[in-house]
Each structure stands twice: as C-alpha cells, then as structure tokens.
Amino acid sequence: MASPQGIAVAKYLAERFGGRGEVFEYGQDEGDLRVHVLERANTPSQGLTSYGTVGMSEFDNQLVTAEGSPLRVELVSAGGEGWGFVAQALATCAFNVGGGEYRCKPGTVFPSVFEGYDTPVTTPHAFMWYPFFWEAEFSGLVFENVQIEWLQVVPITDAEMEYVRDFGAEALVDRLEAVSDRELSSLDRSSVA
Template sequence: MSDTTTPPGPAQSDLAGLEGILADKESVRVLRYPHETEADEEGNTTEWHCDIVIVDDVPAAGFSTYATVGARGLPTNVTTPEGRQIRSEFVIVGRTGHRAMADVLDACALAVATGSIHVAPGAVIPNAVGLVDSGRTCEHLVLTPPFLWPDLEVVDESGGEDGTGPLLTRLQAVPITTAEMSFLVREGPDALFEKLDSADADVTNPDRPSVV
C-alpha cells in the first residue's frame, strides 16, 4: 500500500451507483491509491489503482462514508449459480476526520487483488485495520451487505454499458476485534452480527469494546 495518495477528482472516477449517497453534496473528494502487481514469471508487473470516494456527513452529521471506485475491475472468482461473474465494490463508515478509514478500505481492494479472500458476505479480512491503523481495538474486517445507507445501490445487474459485464455488488466492511473474529470462525457471521446488534455496538468506532 502506498503511503501517499493523489486526488484525481470526481470527474476522473466512475461514481455510478453512488448517487444515493452523493445527492445534494456540493463537494466530493477522491483519493487515488497506486499499486503494482507482483512480478510474473518473466518479471513483468502491472500498475493499477484504487480510488476511494469520501463523502462527509453521510450517513449522518459527524460521520463520513468511504467507498471504493474501480474494485469492480478485480476478479473475485465468485459467480452466480448461472455462472455469471460477480464483482464487488466496498464501503465503510467512520468518524469525520478519521481519514485512516480510506487506507483501511484500500486494504479491501488489495485483499481482492492478491486473491487472499473469498469475496462474499461473512468473509473476514484479517489485520486489514491493524496493518494501516495500528493500535485500534478492532484490527480486522468482516464483509456484510450494507445496512447504513438506505439509498445506496447494493446490486447492479445491468452488466455495464453493453449488458454483458459481471453482476456488481457492494459490501460493507465492518471492523471487528480478534475475539469477535474467532467467534465468527466458530459460530458464523450471523451469530456475530446478532451479538453486535444486541450490544448496540458502534461499528463506526474501531476502538469500541469487544462484544464477546
């Protein structure tokens, strides 16, 4: 992951599907994270980037939404029962001013690019928070269908401009503790989210106490 980001500007990023969280927003920031693939057998590498859209005061005042743009270009090796490819973009919420959440979301794209996760609800990205924002109580991420943005487009079945492209989903990344990650492995993601809900856990706070 790069230590620096470049602001490409919203006009240079495809914001399709994010209209529901961009409505009435006078300014939208985009950070570009440059990356390079590992060298192949011939020593060749490929440059690629992940754009992170930052929208303040969404889903509420004092909070910011971070959303990937372009992660859909990364193969997930996940398909529908009919064999259609499924690609994913990611969203996360944080307190306004906690810009490390942009780095955390870029870690989601990196995990997809390296093939280290099965991109689906309930998938865990170990140490995605800890590696880029050390010292937080919640060091890991779990993916789930988005639940904080009622107007966010979650599934796009259009297949792009020509109608032949992959089905697109959006997944929310939720920071979790090591104890919660272990509980999820034992009991499953539904059991963990029931505990988070019962405890009224603040999933926007990466320093919240563990619910298990």
C-alpha cells in the same frame, strides 16, 4: 476511475451517499494495482464519513452468479473523525482481491487491514456484510456482463473474528445489532464477543 465501469460505480455510490463526494486514488506499495475510494462527509449521519471503493469490481473475485456471470464486489464503510485511514483499509481489501489472495462475500473476514496506521485500534479486522448504515438500498448494479454487489466493511476485534470462526457470521451480526452505527464506525470500541 476513467473506465466506463468505474464511472457507473462512482455515480451509483454518490446517489446512495446522498450526493457527490471526493475521489482519491490508492496504489499498492509493491505492485501495480490501483483503486479509487469515494468519500462523502456527514453521511450516513452528522460526524461520520462514508467511504466506497470504485474499481474493485474490475478485479476478479473468483465468484459467479447462478447464471454464470462474473460476480464482482465493491466495498462501503463509514468512519468518524480521526479514522480517515478507513479509505486506505478499503483499498487494502481491494488489493487482497485483486492480488488473488481472497474472495469477498458476506461473512468473510480480512485480517489486520485496520492496523499499521500509527493509531491504536481494538478492531483491526474487516468483516464483510450486507450494507446497513445507509437509508438507500444497495441493490446491485449490472454493467455489461458483470454483476456488481456492495458489501459493508465492519471493523471487528480479535474476539469477534474468533466468534465468526466458531459460531458463524450471522451469529456475530446478531450481536452487532445491539451496537449503534456510530460505535460500529469506531476503531476503538469494546468487543461484543
């Protein structure tokens, strides 16, 4: 995270999460990609922890802005007690982009990133959408010639992933709006699709 871009991203996240947090480094099991995740407890509300990638925006997201600048992404999410591996799942999402396997934009689903942590989950897939848990706005950050945007990772069920494929991302968001933030942060919730 020592890069100037990483420092700018960490500062931006800390401001939106309401103060400083702890930063942890994650590396691929196989490969040399590394990313940091900033964690801050009891935000966006008591009992939830906010997580945000720091350094994912240094990976090529294979997208550009209307002006032709690289469009990069950092991810945020929140999890309740017992779901500390949300940070590792965000790192996995970052490695998917860093490895060139995926592009990250609103409505994208990264399959099975919440599985394999020795805890049963009903919501194994990562759905990317505009951040909505936090009071602060994630309006984007320009660093040198790179546009950095934030997307929220929402864990979703198999049925919800199919719903996105059949009806589109906005249709799923309409259904998720009926679920509380705390429940959406849980990896063992019931499906809305």
